[in-house]
Amino acid sequence: MSGKVIDTLVIGGGLHGLSAALHLARAGRRVTILERSWIGRHSSGATAAGVRTLNRDPSEIPISLEAMEMWHNIEAIVGDDCGFHAHGQLNIAENASHLPKLERRLAWMREAGYEHEELxxxxxxxxxxxxxSPHCVAALIARRDxxxxxxxxxxAFRRSAEAAGVVIHEGVGVDAIxxxxSDWRLRTEAGDFVAPTLINAAGAxxxxxxxxxxxxxxxxxKASMMIVTERIAPLLKPVVSVVGRPLSFKQSDQGTLVIGGGLQGSADIEAQKSFVxxxxxxxxxxxxxxxxxxxxSLRIVRTWAGMEATxxxxxxxxxxxxxxxxxxxAFGFSGHGFQLVPVVGAxxxxxxxxGSTxxxxxGFDARRLMQRQAAA
Ligand SMILES: Cc1cc2nc3c(=O)[nH]c(=O)nc-3n(C[C@H](O)[C@H](O)[C@H](O)COP(=O)(O)OP(=O)(O)OC[C@H]3O[C@@H](n4cnc5c(N)ncnc54)[C@H](O)[C@@H]3O)c2cc1C
Known part of the structure; x- marks a missing residue:
């Protein structure tokens, strides 16, 4: 379709597609994003946007810590602070029986040489x-989260990507490849797009x-659900989660409480719809x-669910x-990919x-999941 030469086609205009496109364009590559709906239509627009290193899987910690450095420098990267505030994330023990879990995690962290979590x-x-509530007894904290x-x-990612030369086509879904x-031809209703490299950042x-x-x-x-309440006076600054309960709780800059924690609705992947x-x-x-x-006694003003691959x-x-x-x-972020956005693009x-990094x-190689190939 496009007569312009393209080096890389990115399938999916969520944050991971945008971030990859931005980093490639800044390195001089000609990049086009094909997004079936519109930028941020799915997980990246539905996210709770927690920026969390706390309780990360061991294999994610190195890139998560690098991503955290990038978040602390995000304005220099994308020209906007993205509303990022580092008031910490807390994982709370409601009673003494939850404490050993936090203590074990901390002991493992120290043994592995990590200092970013504290009790x-x-x-x-x-x-x-x-x-x-005063019944809570302790918490694990990552203060820079x-x-x-x-x-x-x-x-901010879209603006920066476009300023770096990335071309974005919305309403253009890839039907076949x-x-x-030595190139790839991507078939869409808007015509064919051809490039030697492509990125699959198609989320769910x-x-x-x-x-x-x-x-x-x-x-x-996953079809994780969220709740937003009416606006209230300042109540808390950190993001709070709790051992053994489905809760992630924070207050937005506007004063609303934003409540999630991975409670699941349902998804109709074919219809591209999710349900609360x-x-x-x-x-x-x-x-x-x-x-x-x-x-x-607060009123809930909005609920939603967002789809993602696990x-x-x-x-x-x-x-x-x-x-x-x-x-x-670049996919399968399983409900915690927002924080990783800047580093995964790099x-x-x-x-x-x-050809390497x-x-x-x-730990993120697709082959670990590909039983047929593994058995061969
Ligand atoms: C409710 C909720 C809360 C979350 N909270 C957090 C959190 O607090 N912290 C955290 O780190 N992470 C969180 N996440 C996860 C995080 O938001 C995601 O990991 C991240 O946004 C994934 O981005 P993505 O670009 O991979 O996917 P998406 O944003 O889903 O983008 C994929 C895009 O690909 C497009 N696409 C699909 N197929 C095609 C095709 N054939 N052709 C063209 N385009 C196509 C889709 O339309 C979509 O726009 C949460 C997610 C949800 C849903």
Missing amino acids: IDRAELLKLVPAI GAADPHRTLQ EPAG WSAKIAAMLGDDIPLGH HFRELSKGARAATDLFPSTK TKDHLPVICASPNAKGAFH IMADLIIR QRSIE
């Missing part, structure tokens, strides 16, 4: 979060794109009011395609431009 006692917890504004983040000499639909490339990567799906299950969602509201009793080990797929030369994967640029991505 705080009840007195410090109450100082940091005075509104918390925080949260951002997802829509400001999307706009075929080899064209990534397995479908991978299959078009000959990679059979089994993925599951109110009975299930009430568990999140209950956890919130147990932990913050002063919020009991892997069986809850770790992402970030790698070159095992079967298709010139194709690369990794994709490394893989495409240099010094960042630690061994």
Whole structure:
């Protein structure tokens, strides 16, 4: 379709597609993003936007810590602070029986040489979060963690990508992929797009794109739900989660409380729709009011669910395609990919431009999930 020469086609205009495109364009590559709906339509527009290193899987910690440095420098990267505030993230023990879990995590962290998580006692917890119910006993904290504004983040990444020369086509879905000499031809209703390299950043639909490339990567799906309340006076600054309960709780800059924690609605992947299950969602509201009793009479103003691909080990797929030369994967973030956005884009640029990366991505190779190939 486009007469312009394209070096890399990115399938999917979520934050991971935007970030990869931005890093590649800044390195001089001509990049086009094909987005079936509109930028941020799915997970990246539905996200809680928690910027969390706390309680990360060991194999994610190195890239998560690098991403955190990037978040602390985000204005220099994308020209906007993305509404990022580093007021810390806390994982709270409601009672003494939850404490050993936090202590074990801390012992492991220290043994592995990590210092970014600490255990705080009840007195410090109450100082940091005075509104918390006094029955809580302790918390694990990552003080440099925080949260951002997802829509400001999307706009900032989009603006920066376009300023670096990235071309974005919205309303253009990829229906088929075929080899064209040493290039890839992407078939869409708007015509064909051809380039030697492509990135599969298609979120919940990534397995479908991978299959078009000959990679059979089994993925599951999540449809995480969120609640937003009416605006209230300042209540808390850190982001709070609780051991053994589905809760992530924070206050936005506008004063609303933003409540999530992974409670699941349902998704119709074919129809590209997700659905809120109110009975299930009430568990999140209950956890919130147990932990913050002063919020009991607040009105809920909005709820939603957002779709994302999950892997069986809850770790992402970030790698070159095992079967298709010139194709690369970045998906399967399993509900915690927002924080990783700046660094994963840099990794994709490394893989495409240099053919390798010094960042630690061994745990994210698609082959770990591809049983057929593993058995062969
Ligand atoms: C409710 C919720 C809360 C979350 N909270 C957090 C959090 O607090 N912290 C955190 O780190 N992470 C969180 N996450 C996860 C995080 O938001 C995601 O990991 C991240 O946004 C994934 O971005 P993405 O670009 O990979 O996917 P998406 O944003 O879903 O983008 C994929 C895009 O690909 C497009 N696409 C699909 N198929 C095609 C095709 N054939 N052709 C063209 N385009 C196509 C889709 O339309 C979509 O726009 C949350 C997610 C949800 C849903």
